[in-house]
Amino acid sequence: MARKKFDVFNLSFLDVMACGLGAIVLFYMIINAQVATRADLANEELLAETSLLEQEVFDGTKDLIRIRTNLEEERERKASAANEADALQRMLERLLEDIDRVDKAGLAETDSIEKLKSDIDRLEQAKQKMQAETADPGEQSGRRLRSYIGEGNRQYLTGMKMGGKRVLILVDSSASMLGRSYVNIVRFRLMDDERKRQTPKWQQTVDTVDWLTTKLEPGSHFQIYRFNEEVASVVPDATGEWLKVLDGSGVDRAIEGLRTITPDKGSNLYRAFRAIREMEPLPDNIFLLTDGLPTQGSVVPSKTEMVKVRRRVDLFNKAVRELPGRVPLNVILFPMDGDPDAAALYWRLAVERQGSFMAPSRDWP
Secondary structure: OOOOOOOOHHHHHHHHHEEEEHHHHHHHHHHHHHHHHHHHHHHHHHHHHHHHHHHHHHHHHOOOOOOOOHHHHHHHHHHHHHHHHHHHHHHHHHHHHHHHHHHHOOOHHHHHHHHHHHHHHHHHHHHHHHHHHHHHHOOOOOOOOOOOOOOOOOOOOOOOOOOEEEEEEEEOOOOHHHHOOOHHHHHHHHHOOOHHHHOOHHHHHHHHHHHOOOOOOOOOOOEEEEEEEOOOEEEOOOOOOOOOOOHHHHHHHHHHHHHHHOOOOOOOOOHHHHHHHOOOOOEEEEEEEOOOOOOOOOOOOOOOOOOOOOHHHHHHHHHHHHOOOOOEEEEOOOOOOOOOHHHHOOOOOOOOOOEEEEOOOOOOO
């Protein structure tokens, strides 16, 4: 009987080889699909970041153009006023020469001289007015102890009065004061403290306080509290004390103290209003600068967590109950994206407290 011939490359062997090749191809396709998916996700994140940066550059360019336009208009106005003042000066000199010539000739009548003198007085007044318009704004502070030099016309803040013998300015210094959206807040929180203090929203808040303090009357008292999870005066060792407005140096010291504050942590409006109740004597005018509803109440949570809108409204209502009665409250709101109930609640609070409510534009003050 003949022996069966053994063939290495039979059908079974080819099946095994084909299965192995198919497995390799399938494994390669899976890896390739995962790599493409991760690349698409990375590209989307980079595109989103690029869009944010482009928007910031665009906003900055618009602000720069507006500032340059205002500066050119101001220069033209001053130049026109200066030219008119020069023309009035030359006319005045001619009139004086006419008077002198008439006096020497002895031909001028009394009525004519009196008329010329009246014209001279009128021209002198017009000249002084022109010179006042061309003078530096910082020299026209009137009876105020301090002045604020800024861009634009701030006179549209008509309903907010700085009157009172004891004025309290309450400034929200929580982390949300770094930006106007959650994306920007997260970005700025990763930066160093010096960069955080230079963020546009926080700079606008500090400048607003600076502008408000220029309205303080000499002899009155004031205090500036900042609050996040804790409440304290911006002047070291001055919490609970009223600072008197004398020569303006005390106010400057308080503003400089505010400029050293770095926004951080959560917003506890309950403790802020509780601190007002503990002041002795109570303030007779309060200014609250904030950007939204609080995220903490009487008890500070042990860990950071996302607070829902309904919970923040409840925290706000509980904090309001800590306010002392019959004290006017003015609210300046720097609204943040994603907090739609804040404006309505703070407006209602200001109305009930017989104060004013304002949400300033980004170029104010």
